[in-house]
Amino acid sequence: MTTVATHPGLTIAEAAAASGLSVHTLRYYERDGLMLDPVDRAPSGHRRYTEGDLGWIALVNRLRATGMPVREVRAYADLVRAGDGNEAQRLELLRAHHERVLVEMESVRAHLVAIERKIDVYEGRAASCVEP
Amino acid sequence: MTTVATHPGLTIAEAAAASGLSVHTLRYYERDGLMLDPVDRAPSGHRRYTEGDLGWIALVNRLRATGMPVREVRAYADLVRAGDGNEAQRLELLRAHHERVLVEMESVRAHLVAIERKIDVYEGRAASCVEP
């Protein structure tokens, strides 16, 4: 069952369009160890992104979008790359991140409520308390 | 009714403790035009923060905590400093920020749900779909 030359894969421009990242950022992520493996290359040396690459990038995007630092995404990628046996560590990393995001969201929500009150003041829907 | 030498005001260290910012950051904010006015000084030249200053800093903290860029906080401070007549602009700025924060929170929430699903996979509470 030698799967020879299935799909050629996406060019970096296509991968950029698909992921919402810039080609610069895609190369940067790879350089910086955020990808699981170096991306495949065409004989020309051009990158060819697989569906698996895109799936991984989507996860990286989710982690980044929720504020995980690049270095921590790299740590996660390192764990996955290391293969089986560290699932507990991966889980711990994700759970810690999850918890931090929840705390941060609650903080933002609370601050936002205070800002809403100030908006109400400007709209004349409430009495100003002290400051402008 | 000449209010002579009421309270002396807080030192920068006290203001830092009260606001949660560092003394460096307090000076930086002032330098950068985020304060409504230059902070009062003792005869020694040392800063003396009033209750009003602290209230304003609290607002700045709320704006920053919800992700408003420093330059936009400055723009808001500029408006307030300019005095009456631009309430509509201030309101618009706050509302635009409010809207952005809501959109961002929703995005984070959605990404977080996807991450939760991945956590479930690691906990064996769900079947893995495709990627690690």
Place this chain on the structure above:
DNA sequence: GCTTGACCTCGAGTGCGCTCGAGGTCGGAG
């Protein structure tokens, strides 16, 4: 055979938001 354009590498540059350090002043305690 030449041009064009998409890609490559490597290293430097950018914008943001602080953060730090050197060198100096000031006021009160000993």
Place this chain on the structure above:
DNA sequence: CTCCGACCTCGAGCGCACTCGAGGTCAAGC
């Protein structure tokens, strides 16, 4: 009078996450 600690200014430095540019390769189309 001296020392100390808290403060001052000014300018540089830092960490992060990209972002850009110079200089080069390669393959396809004219």
